[in-house]
Amino acid sequence: MQNKNIVVTGGAGFLGSHLVHLLLNKGNKVTVLDDFSHGKELHLKEIADNPNLKVIKGDITNINNVKEAFEDRQIVFHLAVLDLRQSIKEPQRVNDVIVDGTLNCLNVARNNNVELFVNCSSSEVFGTAQYIPMDEKHPLLPETPYAASKVAQDMYTFSFGRTYGLPWTTVRPFNMYGPHSHWQGYRGELIPKMIVRAMNKQPLVIFGEGEQTRDFIYVEDAAKGILDVVNNNACRNKNINICTGKETTIRRIAEAICNEFSLDPNVYIQKQAPRPGDVMRHLGGNSYFKELTGYIPQTTLEEGISKTIAWFKSLPYTPEELLKQEVLRSWE
């Protein structure tokens, strides 16, 4: 994908900002449409002066904002989202953004005859694994309002392909981690939260023995994988998992982080009672992704964690300030 006019919704967010960097590096012109509710200018700092970047502060639920951002754009990457935890507290608000916002994006993309609508879904649409690894044929069993909205987003995308001939590709990342990830309060994810705690010599909490597994993919690998998918015509009008196909236990994550900070895991990993209903295994099937693109995520867990720590150390906050934000109990 080179020399294209592209719009990225949610382009100031965690994954979006990495995609925008990659797209600009390949000589594309990129418009970011983000309301900065959770995205940060900081994530776009290094590319802020790039003449090929245009940032529009706007809301995907506002059709005029979408029309403005999508004007003259050939390809849409649709990533804007409110997250799972917010959906438990505010399901209607999250539905408005994910479902109504997506419908706005699809309508404008269709009216503009875009070449491709890249729909960013989530492995959350699969719910608890009915079998492992979860491939693209796994049933959609959304267990949270977020996941239900993401299923609606995917179905609307599919339907616009069938009804109006809009070319689309749906990518479904599994658990991403890396620089620009969220560590604050309820919004924070496991790896960044553990890093902030380790920076402050605070215990890293695991539930039970920490034998729960997830398919963690380094965010830059995910962004590169998404571009490989998009560059391949065989991936049109298909759903593709973006994952490593490898299971990692939460305990191993905690141990790797302790190791980076020379903390004794026997002292700093704190076991708490197992959580009822905790998903014990979560593993993506990436055979289809590999078959279509030949792509294999390159970053090892240790490298990825080390790069994430380096990013945290580069932030304009002290470890104590990061910790205060980590334990924040409000929604902001």
Ligand SMILES: NC(=O)c1ccc[n+]([C@@H]2O[C@H](COP(=O)([O-])OP(=O)(O)OC[C@H]3O[C@@H](n4cnc5c(N)ncnc54)[C@H](O)[C@@H]3O)[C@@H](O)[C@H]2O)c1
């Ligand atoms: N983070 C993960 O591990 C993960 C896993 C699977 C799938 N995904 C998917 O990846 C995509 C990006 O997620 P992320 O983790 O980068 O999230 P993020 O919260 O970091 O980024 C989302 C961006 O959307 C923006 N946004 C929110 N509401 C908006 C609105 N109404 N109008 C315009 N912009 C709005 C936010 O400000 C933010 O910058 C989403 O589609 C998500 O479902 C993420």
